[in-house]
Amino acid sequence: MGEDHDHAQERPAAGLFPAARHDHRACVAGLLDHADELCRDQGLRLTPNRRVVLECLLADHKPLSAYDIAERIDWQGRRGGPVQVYRALRFFEDLGLVHRIESLNAFVACTHPVDGDGARHGAQFLVCTDCGRVAEASDPALRRDIGRMARQAGFQVQDPVIEIKGLCPDCGGRR
């Protein structure tokens, strides 16, 4: 328990990557608190099982497959496997606290959850093919364009999957 002077995380929710060196301790704690609160509000239970899955995803901002997570968890005696992990992931996805990255068959913890809003809440994901980190953006213009395009096509949007693979600033994006 070292440096605790609160450091006012460097624009964590600006739609960019998590700034490489941010106060990760506070970041994790805040998101866990938020999960706690959200569950309490909705009469849901943030059980130990669920909590460890979320903590595992929060450890870094990288996507993990369900099997990755299953391996990292200390199952303390019981067998423990993908089933438990998928169950927890489903739970958090419904709450909007975890997002599935379709193009990776993997999951990330949401970095700026929106209260009471489930699912993918219209976010876009920037996936670094080099370091593996994922940033969550929420670009209104992009969202508008999707709406417009869909309308033109007579298409009623249910769930937009926007996952942009490329290089993050640290890995060569900002040369």
Next chain:
Amino acid sequence: MGEDHDHAQERPAAGLFPAARHDHRACVAGLLDHADELCRDQGLRLTPNRRVVLECLLADHKPLSAYDIAERIDWQGRRGGPVQVYRALRFFEDLGLVHRIESLNAFVACTHPVDGDGARHGAQFLVCTDCGRVAEASDPALRRDIGRMARQAGFQVQDPVIEIKGLCPDCGGRR
């Protein structure tokens, strides 16, 4: 071999869904021809194996999994399985003639291929969750927005995955 009077397909490449009743015979023939030509130009071989896979995908405008395709193909004696199918799919993906739909683990034949251009060529996909059909769009504004957003984030785009699930005009999009 009945109605062959050429019917001038109803705006097949307008970015919308394939019009439900278009001249499918001509549509398929045209795309196969295009594949032929593209291969000839690039010194590649459109082998019988590859051709049947493409024909299978062209049969309707629905995405198929590699295993779906493997089941539908007449393997004429030999075993035949996913391996062959994945190989052909990879071949066509590189040519830009087939696209993978990440959110479905499935593949569709490209409905408006761009010559000499491989990969996903910046397209967006509208996936009907009801009838399963897929439309391929190519919205410039959307593309611009992605570029802009990425630039703002210091992110260098390699491969944007845009897959919008919802209801197509026939299934309730256009009420």
Next chain:
DNA sequence: ATAGTTTTTGTTATAACATAACACAACGAA
């Protein structure tokens, strides 16, 4: 044509991802 090269195929095995089904435990309300 024919020897050597590259490409494609056939085949088997296995890896990686995801869910079905069911019994039991824990919890929360009547």
Next chain:
DNA sequence: TTCGTTGTGTTATGTTATAACAAAAACTAT
């Protein structure tokens, strides 16, 4: 307590994707 609901543990199985390697087919250059 009793009952209904929700969550968990466990086994089995379904689905998607690739590794590895030998044999066949196609091209290439003499």
